[in-house]
Amino acid sequence: RLEKVWLAIGIAMLFVFLGVIGISAFALGTQPPSEHHHMIDPTKVKEIAPFDQPGIHQVGRKEYEAVIISFAFGYTTGPKEQPVMKVPAGSTVHFTVTSTDVVHGFEIPGTNVNMMLVPGEVSQVTHTFKEKGEYLILCNEYCGIAHEAMMTKIIVE
Numbered sequence: 001r002l003e004k005v006w007l008a009i010g011i012a013m014l015f016v017f018l019g020v021i022g023i024s025a026f027a028l029g030t031q032p033p034s035e036h037h038h039m040i041d042p043t044k045v046k047e048i049a050p051f052d053q054p055g056i057h058q059v060g061r062k063e064y065e066a067v068i069i070s071f072a073f074g075y076t077t078g079p080k081e082q083p084v085m086k087v088p089a090g091s092t093v094h095f096t097v098t099s100t101d102v103v104h105g106f107e108i109p110g111t112n113v114n115m116m117l118v119p120g121e122v123s124q125v126t127h128t129f130k131e132k133g134e135y136l137i138l139c140n141e142y143c144g145i146a147h148e149a150m151m152t153k154i155i156v157e
């Protein structure tokens with residue numbers, strides 16, 4: 001008798017759990033319009049354009065593309081000679097980001113930039129930096145032992 005009650009509770013919990021997964025999948029599938037995704041081979045990221053040339057590239061007047069590769073536990077934001085991203089105040093930056101290994105996050109606190117980086121997926125978002133300053137870029141998806149230390153920055157001067 002008691003077993004049947006527990007079985008019923010167990011089944012009910014399972015349905016609640018599946019429901020939550022379904023709702024999260026639906027929520028994740030609904031991205032803001034400024035953001036979009038396409039697929040690449042995560043093991044060949046460094047050979048595939050534009051990730052063969054990571055870093056900040058000027059594409060117009062006060063308009064830049066920032067090509068970034070994420071990995072456990074950091075971000076490649078440029079070539080060895082110029083690893084730091086810098087743009088003038090007022091610049092519009094198109095971020096193009098991917099992951100070579102596991103799911104990472106890409107959040108710029110104080111802005112609306114907040115993406116999930118899925119290996120094999122290219123994630124893009126655009127932001128205009130009106131104010132000067134150093135903007136932190138953080139991983140907000142738990143990705144392993146050094147997750148808390150996974151961060152970089154973009155300097156707006």
Ligand code: CUA
Nearest residue numbers: 139141143147
């Ligand atoms: Cu990468 Cu957390």
